[in-house]
Structures are given as structure tokens and as C-alpha cells.
Amino acid sequence: xxxxEPAYEAVRPLLTETLSLHAPVDAILAGGLEGEVWIDAxxxxxxxxxxxxxxxxxAGDPDSxxxxxxxxxxxPAWIYFLPEQNWSSRLxxxxxxxxxxxxxxxxxxxxxxxxxxxxxxxxxxxxxxRAGASRYPAVAELAREQAEGWRSATALLxxxxxxxxxxxxxxxxxxxxxxxxxxxTELGVGTEPGFxxxxxxxxxxxxxxxxxxxxxxxxIGWHCHASNAGSIRIAEAIxxxxxxxxxGYSSNLPAENIGDLTGAQCRDWAAHLEMASLQVGWHAFxxxxxxxxxxxxxxxxxCLARLVDGGWQxxxxxxxxxxAFAAIRDSAAxxxxxxxxxxx
Numbered sequence: 001x002x003x004x005e006p007a008y009e010a011v012r013p014l015l016t017e018t019l020s021l022h023a024p025v026d027a028i029l030a031g032g033l034e035g036e037v038w039i040d041a042x043x044x045x046x047x048x049x050x051x052x053x054x055x056x057x058x059a060g061d062p063d064s065x066x067x068x069x070x071x072x073x074x075x076p077a078w079i080y081f082l083p084e085q086n087w088s089s090r091l092x093x094x095x096x097x098x099x100x101x102x103x104x105x106x107x108x109x110x111x112x113x114x115x116x117x118x119x120x121x122x123x124x125x126x127x128x129x130r131a132g133a134s135r136y137p138a139v140a141e142l143a144r145e146q147a148e149g150w151r152s153a154t155a156l157l158x159x160x161x162x163x164x165x166x167x168x169x170x171x172x173x174x175x176x177x178x179x180x181x182x183x184x185t186e187l188g189v190g191t192e193p194g195f196x197x198x199x200x201x202x203x204x205x206x207x208x209x210x211x212x213x214x215x216x217x218x219x220i221g222w223h224c225h226a227s228n229a230g231s232i233r234i235a236e237a238i239x240x241x242x243x244x245x246x247x248g249y250s251s252n253l254p255a256e257n258i259g260d261l262t263g264a265q266c267r268d269w270a271a272h273l274e275m276a277s278l279q280v281g282w283h284a285f286x287x288x289x290x291x292x293x294x295x296x297x298x299x300x301x302x303c304l305a306r307l308v309d310g311g312w313q314x315x316x317x318x319x320x321x322x323x324a325f326a327a328i329r330d331s332a333a334x335x336x337x338x339x340x341x342x343x344x
Contacts, residue, residue: 002036002037002038003037003038003039008028008029008030008031008037009029010045011029011037011039011045011048012029014045014046014047014048014059014060015029015048015050015057015059016059017059017084017085018050018057018059018082018084021107021221021244021246022057022082022186022221023178023179023181023184023185023186023219023221024052024055024149024178024179024186025050025052025057026179026181026182026184027179027180027181027184028050028052029050030181030182032150032151032155032179032180032181033052033149033150033151033179033181034052034053034149034150034151035050035051035052035053035149036050036051037049037050038050038074040060040064040065040066045060046060046061046064047059047060047061047062047064047065047071048060049071049074049075051074051079052149053148053149054079054080054149055079055080055081055082055248056074056075056076056079056080056081056082057082057083058075058081058082058083058084058087058094059083059084059087060084061086062086062087062089062090065090065093065094068090068093068094071094072093072094072095072096075094075095075096077095077096077097077280078097078282079250080248080249080250080252081095081097081100081248081249081250082248082249083249085247088247091249095249097249097250097251098276098279099251099272099273099275099276099279099280099283100249100250100251101249101250101251101254101272102247102248102249103225103247103248103249103250103254104225104226104227104245104246104247104254105223105224105225105226105245105246105247105248106223106224106225106226106232106242106244106245106246107221107222107223107242107243107244107245107246108221108222108223108224108232108235108236108240108241108242108243109219109220109221109222109240109241109243110209110212110213110218110219110220110239110240111239111240111241112239113209113210113213113239114205114206114207114209114210114238114239115206115239116203116206116207116210117199117202117203117206118203119165119199119200119203120198120199122167122168123165123166123167123172123198123200124165124166124167125163125164125165125203125204125207126139126163126164126165126166127160127162127163127207127211128142128143128156128157128160128161128162128163128164128174128176129157129158129159129160129162130154130157130158130160132157132164133157136164136166136169137169138164138166138169138170138171139164139166139171140153141171142164142171142174142176143156143157146162146174146176149178149179150179156176156177159177159180159185160211160215161177161180161185161208161211161212161215161217162174162175162176162177162208162211163175163203163204163205163207163208163211164204165195165200165203165204167195171192172191172192172194172195172200173189173190173191173192173195173200173201173203173204174189174190174191174204175187175188175189175201175204175205175207175208176188176189176208177208177212180217183216183217183218183219184217184219184221185212185217185219185220185221186220186221186222186223187205187208187209187220187221187222189201189204189205189231189234193326201234202234202237202238205234205235205238206237206238206239209238209239209240220240222235222240224256225254225255225256225260226245226254227254227255227260227261228255228256228257228260229259229260230257231256251273251276251283251286252286253269253286253289253290253293253324255293256323257323258293258323258324258326261293263294263295266290266291266293266294267290267291267294267296269286269287269290270287270290270291270293270294270296270299273286273287273290274287274291274299274303277303277306277307281306281307281310281311281312282307282312282314284303284304284306284307284310284312285303285304285307285312285314285318285322286324287303288300288301288303288304288307288324288325289322289324289325290324291303292324292325292326292327292328293324293327295327297327297328297331300325300328301328301331301333301334301337304319304334304337305337308337308340308341308344309340311344312341312344314341315341316338316339316341316342319334319337319338319341320338
């Protein structure tokens with residue numbers, strides 16, 4: 001059953017572990033983020049599934065599960081899955097992704113004030129709020145892009161804690177809250193490839209942390225893959241501390257940047273995902289990324305060709321923009337594959 005917002009509070013006791021880790025679930029229950037909540041019984045639920053469209057969170061008593069198929073129908077194979085620990089042994093019954101693997105993840109939280117570093121000449125730090133959006137078109141566009149899941153881009157601007165770094169009028173780095181719910185938030189950062197290792201994300205993140213504190217948003221969460229050394233460095237540099245290590249599940253690579261995984265890890269994932277793609281075609285996308293990261297460019301291109309020729313429903317832009325394809329992006333073979341997908 002899908003709960004209406006006034007009834008969301010009834011499921012909080014089932015979500016103790018999840019709520020301690022994931023502010024977006026709190027925000028969904030409070031009505032600040034869009035999402036769906038399913039329960040197994042209307043009066044005394046024993047289990048609950050929450051989805052924000054990109055991740056699904058499962059909590060409650062696994063022994064209460066009477067209809068695994070009904071639950072399985074609600075959890076897409078491609079979703080990033082975050083069940084509470086007591087559900088780990090039941091995943092084959094309730095999830096159709098047979099090729100998912102555990103992803104070690106870290107949660108950092110606020111530990112003290114952040115010092116905002118000075119930016120180099122030519123860069124400008126701008127608040128992502130109504131004033132910033134009114135003055136800078138690029139900030140308004142960033143808010144629209146980052147507002148997925150929020151009630152609106154205006155709601156994101158009204159939160160007023162995010163910051164962007166501009167260069168010649170364009171956003172080249174940013175730190176944006178994934179949600180703000182009462183005194184809680186979770187932050188995410190991003191920097192354009194040509195502007196990395198300049199301290200821009202650190203400046204944007206530190207300014208965002210300080211803006212949160214001024215507004216009384218003191219429970220600041222920061223999540224990343226355990227492999228993401230760059231994200232860990234930024235979190236520690238702005239005064240956050242590691243709170244907990246936990247596990248998510250996916251058949252995507254457990255990485256977000258070149259160099260996060262070793263060559264051996266990339267080859268292991270590539271072989272695993274290529275095998276998976278023989279049964280479920282879309283795994284070839286991530287198999288190709290893993291082969292490219294491992295330096296096996298021909299195998300990466302073979303996987304992409306099979307993906308596109310197999311009727312993949314993805315966008316050609318996903319191929320052009322995905323970080324893992326950087327090493328093959330300029331090859332003639334890659335451009336040919338992209339062109340075929342554009343025609344499909």
C-alpha cells in the first residue's frame with residue numbers, strides 16, 4: 001500500500017536504522033522530498049519500503065514477509081538498494097538483480113566549524129538561493145538541474161545553503177543539499193573535469209556547511225563510496241568526521257572517479273558484469289566502463305557495441321558523458337557507436 005503523507009509518521013519506528021543514516025528518507029516522510037512509501041498492512045505494518053526514484057530503502061521484520069513476489073515487483077533491478085542489515089539474507093527472494101554486489105559506503109557527519117578557503121583569481125563563490133539565481137543565469141539553471149526529487153527548484157533555492165563556484169559566468173563546481181529536513185541535510189558535490197584539483201569543491205562545500213550552521217541545520221550528512229578518496233579528502237578538509245561504514249547493493253561500479261578502483265578490481269567487475277550482460281543486456285554499459293578503466297579498450301568497445309545493437313533504451317548522451325568512458329571517448333569506434341544509438 002502507498003501511504004498518504006499524513007500517515008508517514010506511523011512507519012518511523014520501523015525505520016530506526018535507515019533514518020539514522022539517510023536524511024532523504026526523513027525528508028520524504030516529512031513531505032519535503034518526493035517519494036513513495038509502501039507497507040505490508042494498513043494498521044500494524046511490520047515492514048516498509050521507501051523509494052526516492054534512485055534508491056530504495058527497506059526496513060522492518062523479514063520474518064513477517066508472506067509474499068516475496070509482491071515486494072519484488074516494487075524494487076526495480078537497476079535501483080540502488082539500501083536494505084537494513086537484517087534483510088541481507090533475503091535479497092535473492094525479493095530482488096530480481098541477481099548480479100548486484102555489496103558496495104561499502106561511508107557516512108560523514110558534522111564535527112565542527114568549516115573554514116572557507118580563498119578562491120584563485122577568476123573564480124567566484126555564489127550562494128544557490130533566490131538572489132544568486134536572479135543575478136546569475138547559470139545558478140538558476142543549476143538549481144533546475146539539481147532539484148530532481150525536491151518539490152520544486154524554488155524549494156531548493158529557498159533552502160539557501162548550497163554554493164556554486166563560477167568561472168566566466170559558468171558553474172564549474174558546486175555543493176548542493178540533496179535535502180533539508182528540519183535540522184538535517186545531506187550534501188553532494190560536483191566539479192567539471194577541467195577544473196578539478198583546484199580546491200573549488202572544498203570551497204563550495206565549506207561555504208555550504210557554514211550556511212547550514214547559520215540556519216540551524218546542524219546534522220550534516222555526507223555519503224560516498226568507500227573507494228572515493230577525493231570525496232573523503234573534501235569531507236575531512238571541511239571538518240566532517242566519519243560516522244559509520246555501511247553497505248548498499250548495486251550492479252553498477254562502486255566508484256565515481258577514475259582511480260577509485262585498482263586495475264584488479266576493475267577487471268574483476270568487468271568480467272562479472274560482462275557475464276551478467278549475457279542474461280540482462282543493460283549490464284554491458286557498466287561492463288564497458290569497467291573494461292575501459294582497466295585499460296582493455298577493445299573489450300569495452302565490444303560491450304558497448306553489443307549494448308547498442310541489442311536495442312538498449314538509454315540515451316546516447318549517457319555514453320558521451322559517463323566518466324568511466326573517458327579513455328575511449330575520442331576513438332572513432334566509440335563515436336560510431338554513439339552515432340548508432342542516436343539513430344536508434
